[in-house]
Amino acid sequence: MKIDKKTKSNLITYGIVVAAFVLFTALASTGNLSSHMKGLLIPMTYYAVIAVALNLCVGILGELSIGHCGFMCIGAFTSAFFSKATAEILPSGIRFFLAFLIGIAFAALFGFLIGIPVLRLKGDYLAIVTLAFGEIIKNIINAFYIGIDKSGIHFSLKNAMELGLDEGGEVIVNGAMGITGTPHDSTFTIGIVVLLISLFVVLNLINSRDGRAIMAIRDNYIAAESTGINVTGYKMMAFTISAAIAGAAGVLFSHNITTLTATSQYFGYNASIMILVYVVLGGIGNIRGSVIAACILYLLPELLRGFSNYRMLIYSIVLIVMMIVNWSPKIIEWRKRTLGRFGFKKNSGKEIA
Amino acid sequence: MALLDVNNLSISFGGLRAVDDFNISIEKGELYGLIGPNGAGKTTVFNLLTGVYKPNEGIIRLDGEDITRKSTIEINHCGIARTFQNIRLFKQMPVIDNVKVGLAERYKYSALEGILHLGKYKKVEKEMDEEAMRLLKVFDLDKERDTLASNLPYGKQRKLEIARAMATNPKLLLLDEPAAGMNPNETGELMDTIALVRKEFGMTILLIEHDMKLVSGICEKLTVLNFGRVLCQGETKEVLTNPEVIKAYLGE
Numbered sequence: 150m151k152i153d154k155k156t157k158s159n160l161i162t163y164g165i166v167v168a169a170f171v172l173f174t175a176l177a178s179t180g181n182l183s184s185h186m187k188g189l190l191i192p193m194t195y196y197a198v199i200a201v202a203l204n205l206c207v208g209i210l211g212e213l214s215i216g217h218c219g220f221m222c223i224g225a226f227t228s229a230f231f232s233k234a235t236a237e238i239l240p241s242g243i244r245f246f247l248a249f250l251i252g253i254a255f256a257a258l259f260g261f262l263i264g265i266p267v268l269r270l271k272g273d274y275l276a277i278v279t280l281a282f283g284e285i286i287k288n289i290i291n292a293f294y295i296g297i298d299k300s301g302i303h304f305s306l307k308n309a310m311e312l313g314l315d316e317g318g319e320v321i322v323n324g325a326m327g328i329t330g331t332p333h334d335s336t337f338t339i340g341i342v343v344l345l346i347s348l349f350v351v352l353n354l355i356n357s358r359d360g361r362a363i364m365a366i367r368d369n370y371i372a373a374e375s376t377g378i379n380v381t382g383y384k385m386m387a388f389t390i391s392a393a394i395a396g397a398a399g400v401l402f403s404h405n406i407t408t409l410t411a412t413s414q415y416f417g418y419n420a421s422i423m424i425l426v427y428v429v430l431g432g433i434g435n436i437r438g439s440v441i442a443a444c445i446l447y448l449l450p451e452l453l454r455g456f457s458n459y460r461m462l463i464y465s466i467v468l469i470v471m472m473i474v475n476w477s478p479k480i481i482e483w484r485k486r487t488l489g490r491f492g493f494k495k496n497s498g499k500e501i502a
Numbered sequence: 503m504a505l506l507d508v509n510n511l512s513i514s515f516g517g518l519r520a521v522d523d524f525n526i527s528i529e530k531g532e533l534y535g536l537i538g539p540n541g542a543g544k545t546t547v548f549n550l551l552t553g554v555y556k557p558n559e560g561i562i563r564l565d566g567e568d569i570t571r572k573s574t575i576e577i578n579h580c581g582i583a584r585t586f587q588n589i590r591l592f593k594q595m596p597v598i599d600n601v602k603v604g605l606a607e608r609y610k611y612s613a614l615e616g617i618l619h620l621g622k623y624k625k626v627e628k629e630m631d632e633e634a635m636r637l638l639k640v641f642d643l644d645k646e647r648d649t650l651a652s653n654l655p656y657g658k659q660r661k662l663e664i665a666r667a668m669a670t671n672p673k674l675l676l677l678d679e680p681a682a683g684m685n686p687n688e689t690g691e692l693m694d695t696i697a698l699v700r701k702e703f704g705m706t707i708l709l710i711e712h713d714m715k716l717v718s719g720i721c722e723k724l725t726v727l728n729f730g731r732v733l734c735q736g737e738t739k740e741v742l743t744n745p746e747v748i749k750a751y752l753g754e
Binding site for chain 1: 552554574575578579583584586590591592593594595599600602603604606607609610611613616617618619623626627630648666667669670
């Protein structure tokens with residue numbers, strides 16, 4: 150059977166992820182990876198996952214979202230709440246699977262709710278609303294106190310004492326202290342599997358009838374409408390899927406750390422912009438590029454620790470170099486020529502996914 | 503009964519009556535021209551017909567069905583497809599995908615089948631590819647199937663826009679200044695394309711155009727608009743020799 154170009158491109162993307170997995174696992178098992186580096190592997194996978202999600206929103210749908218960490222936050226807290234509440238009841242495998250479903254469902258729900266008013270509009274409204282959403286959700290979660298005892302779930306916005314828990318009851322969400330003691334279910338393998346599933350969903354979507362409609366809206370919504378494309382419906386679909394995948398990244402996140410708090414370090418504006426940087430430097434609309442950029446740019450500041458004071462200086466230089474390599478027309482031309490010499494054939498213009 | 507029947511169509515923007523008491527009746531298979539000076543309201547009529555603007559008064563009937571208040575999307579599904587004065591293609595997508603977007607309403611599978619590439623996906627995609635290639639062949643674009651739309655030369659972009667409109671299987675095709683920005687050679691080629699569309703698909707066409715060579719060469723009937731009102735309507739030859747039309751538009 151002849152494999153067409155798109156399928157081939159997708160297989161290369163999966164191949165790169167699998168190769169990276171094999172490489173890092175081999176390094177870790179032969180003891181070539183410091184424990185510090187091992188600790189970075191799981192974050193690397195969930196940042197790659199959320200970069201894929203954001204690229205679906207920014208690159209494929211063409212709507213700027215600068216609060217994607219908000220969806221990650223939703224996924225993280227809902228799943229961590231579930232996992233901690235059922236820690237003693239369910240076996241860890243089933244519990245983690247259900248936690249994924251819950252995190253994804255809630256993130257998708259919020260994506261859908263935000264999409265209803267905003268995606269009917271044309272223009273930059275989504276950027277403004279998602280920016281606000283990311284900040285608001287963080288502050289709201291910081292005010293939540295939720296506890297569980299025999300009589301059920303208790304909820305308060307004041308403090309943990311107000312919950313009035315029975316003896317033996319447990320505070321699960323403790324305001325700004327967040328959720329402590331979520332089971333450490335995330336592993337590098339599961340992270341890679343989630344990344345592969347996200348890639349599978351997004352890449353297949355792009356090559357389907359619905360994906361083409363979504364990209365048509367990005368390229369020209371007036372023409373899309375008069376070609377009979379349900380613009381609002383498809384925008385909702387793409388944005389909800391994007392939010393859901395970001396939620397999955399959140400589940401990986403929350404099951405990898407001991408204390409989950411809604412701080413700006415993880416879920417704030419800067420974190421969202423960081424992911425946008427991965428997407429832009431990896432190439433807008435280029436899903437494989439997002440994965441690679443997320444991995445490199447996440448690991449880089451940690452690898453540069455040896456340079457101590459010059460660390461961020463070098464990091465910013467790398468950002469600029471990546472920007473030039475990925476976007477400058479002359480360099481792209483040169484890259485194509487060089488690759489052509491080695492027998493790689495590239496089609497003209499920007500390659501999508 | 504006429505395919506397109508428009509009665510007393512009017513729209514105002516503030517105090518400006520952009521289109522006033524516009525009537526037109528187009529029979530199936532006709533090639534109808536809409537001409538007039540700049541700002542006469544020709545494109546506004548197209549925007550009213552395709553639901554971009556909602557008229558203040560009047561009724562639009564397509565094949566007997568009232569489509570006056572329908573949305574752009576619904577009107578497309580009812581059977582009106584259009585091209586634009588300034589070409590609007592899906593620029594970052596390959597030529598064949600531009601056409602396949604147009605085919606999406608006729609060749610369906612569920613979103614889940616699309617994401618999992620299961621079920622009807624393979625079969626329907628294959629049918630879509632075949633149908634899209636058939637269309638591209640008609641418009642002589644089959645060799646450029648994988649080229650990005652933005653990399654096509656101007657004349658071919660026009661053709662692709664018409665091919666995309668045809669992919670939605672319309673009853674009526676609206677062309678908004680198809681020859682704008684074309685040299686005489688390209689215009690000649692465009693006239694052949696339009697003739698081909700009529701022959702291959704038996705399409706009814708309404709077009710706006712300033713190029714008199716094209717208008718007098720292929721249109722069977724004409725409506726002349728001036729300041730939003732119909733100045734003259736009828737057979738091409740009669741209209742173009744009408745003294746009022748010559749005075750208002752063609753120049754003495």
